[in-house]
Amino acid sequence: MKAARISRQHLVSQVLLRQFTMPGPNGSDRQLLPFDVWNPERRQKRKGPGACGAAKDFVAFDSASAEELWGSVETRVPAALAAVRAGTPFADPQHVEVLRDLVVLHYVRSHRYRDVYTKAFGTVSADVIRKVVRQYPEELRREALRQTGLHLTGSNALYMFAGRLVEESEVARGFGSGELFRISIESMFNKVRARSATWDLEVLTPESGQFLIGDNPGITVRTDTTPFSHSMAFGDAYSIVLPVGPGHLLALGPENLLGSIPGAVVDELNTVQILAADRYVYMHPQSGLETLAKAAAKQRQAARANH
Incomplete structure (x- = not known):
């Protein structure tokens, strides 16, 4: 049976994006303002929440399971x-549970997690190839002769053949199809969800200004540094933060x-959203946050150019 597939998948829940919207011109559908951190000088155009915060084939294999x-x-x-908006998030323990799960969901279901997963798979594959060549060179030569009729000489030929065997393995096929990623991200969500169950929930409002939200919005942070450090491993973080509207931010505490x-x-937390974004941050069209976003995006570009 062919695994179900949903091509366009929202990484930022539409229910969150709607909190940053206002009615469009002449009372049309609600809109927010996406800001392209790759191109901070580009004229930014308002869009509906359905057009924002999504990725194509993020979970490419059996995406209905993840959804x-x-x-x-x-x-x-x-x-x-x-x-939260009524100021009574703790009146019902189930609200605390779902809000905490919402933070975890946006920490795991992210461009960042996919990048870490992809890099880790590449590192493990390269390590396997090196180990096989180092420990089983004669077995590789015999297998190459059996499969291709060629006598391999030199380490480069051995590495190339070992790489081919790894690419043809069941694990590598699972990686290529996206099956391993779906299993990995679902497992990670359940694991972080269980670990975060011992944390409580902070609901924070701004004394002045507004929050914006990025396309990697659930972010690990440490607040013992200036500026705040972010995107460290879950176990090294002081909190995971998630904006849920211009006037509210959730933090595990x-x-x-x-x-x-x-x-x-x-401003510090908004800057973290911008620095951690894959490409976009989203804001209320009347927030006045474009200047901050432009400055932080240029800071991000300069930092990356120096690396």
């Missing part, structure tokens, strides 16, 4: 967000907390 898992969280989000943060800290 069902994400949906187990997202279908419960509207009521929890309504409680040591206790359930309703609090406010100064405008300077809001």
Whole structure:
């Protein structure tokens, strides 16, 4: 049976993107402002939330399985967000659970996780090839002779043949089809979800300014540095943060907390969203955050050019 496939998949939940919208011209469908951090000088055009925060074939194999898992969280989000806006997120323990899961979902279902996964697979594959060539050179030569009729000489030929064997392996085929990625991301979501269950939830509002949201929005942070450091491993982080609207940000913490943060800290957290973005951040069209986004995007470009 062919695995079900959903091509266009939202990495940023539409229910979150809608929080950053306003009615379009003449009362048309709601719009937000995407900002392209790759091209900060480009004129940015408003779009509807359905056109933002998505990727094609992010989970390419049996994507319906992953969508069902994400949906187990997202279908419960509207009521929890309504409680956040009402200032009563802790009135119902189930709201805390779903909001915490929402943070974890956006930490795992991300361009960042896919990049880490892809890099890790490449590193492991290269290590396997080196190990096989180092430990089994004669077996490789015999197998090459059996398959191709060629007598391999020199290490380059051995590496090339070993690479071909790895590419033809069942694991490599699973990587190429996307099956391994689906298994990996679902497993990681469940693992981080279980680990985060011991954390409580902070619901933070700005004393001034607004939050924006990036296309890698669930971000690990440490606040003991200036500027804040971000995107470290889950176990090394002080928190995972997730903006859920211009006026609210969720953070995993040591206790359930309703609090406010100064405008300077809001700017720091917005800058983290911009620096961690794959390509876009999204903001309310009247937020006035384009200047901050442009400056942080140029900072990001300069940092990457120096590396």
